[in-house]
Amino acid sequence: MLNELLSDDELLCQLKLGKKSALNEIYKRYFALLYAHAYRKLANKEEVRDILQDLFMYLWNNREELSIHTSLSSYLYTSIRNRVLNYFRNTKVRDQFVESLQKNSANSESLVEQRFHEKELIKIVEKEISxxxxxxxxxxxxxxxxxxxxxxxxxxxxxxxxxxxxxxxxxxxxxxxxxxxxxxxxxx
Structure with missing residues (x-):
């Protein structure tokens, strides 16, 4: 209840001291706004929740080294934007990797099948020659x-x-x- 009266800067100080109640208050203040912001970009509820959870875990785990040079809200919005962009970049890389694997797999299967047929034909020819x-x-x-x-x-x-x-x-x-x-x- 006292945390509701604290400014963002005071909450950050409390967070750096290891007070979970400060993290809970930051979560209450910004979760809905950050969720809406990320959902407009991503439109995937599960991924947005994961990104937000990751952000708040990062805040807690790195609270002592956290260095915010802007307002807390700017920091959180920028963090969410960057995490969404990373998600898109990682998804693109993963999709390209999967596509590459599928293509290589198809080529490998085709090559293996071709070599198998070649070996079978060679056996037939050798048998006839013998x-x-x-x-x-x-x-x-x-x-x-x-x-x-x-x-x-x-x-x-x-x-x-x-x-x-x-x-x-x-x-x-x-x-x-x-x-x-x-x-x-x-x-x-």
Whole structure:
């Protein structure tokens, strides 16, 4: 009851001395005004309450170091305005972060899915290559895996380069039939 008669400056002095009754009086005097001010900017009851609670907790927790160079009302209005602006800034940063995570997650899932399909296709192709006749498979693998020319393969296996060319063509024809044109065009 005595606090109701105190000025804002006197309340601040009482607050700095650790009197909870001074904080309660500041709360009574300014809560409704600060709430209305913040709500006009934010229009979210829960967030406004949280911001106000944070402000009054800050006042109490930092009462000894509190240095107010303006009036208490100006300090409180400025504090609320800054806290609302911080809320918007933090919300924007959080939304950008979530959007970035979602985008990266979608890209990662797509990349993982793509790699999975590539591995499956490679297994299918390798299986079909392993079923080629032995000489055809050897020549084909030397051509594709070791990147040897037809002449190098012919020299290595002591056969005609025309035989090598024919064997590679045969391997490609067999694989094209077994794997289908689409898969074949991806790998060869």
């Amino acid at each position: 079923q080629l006749p032995a000489q055809t498979r050897l020549i084909f693998e030397m051509s594709r895996n070791l990147e040897m020319s037809h002449r190098e393969i012919a020299s290595e296996l002591n056969i005609s380069h025309f035989t090598v060319r024919t064997q590679v063509r045969n391997a490609l024809r067999i694989l094209r039939v077994k794997l289908g044109t689409y898969i074949f065009s991806i790998f060869f």
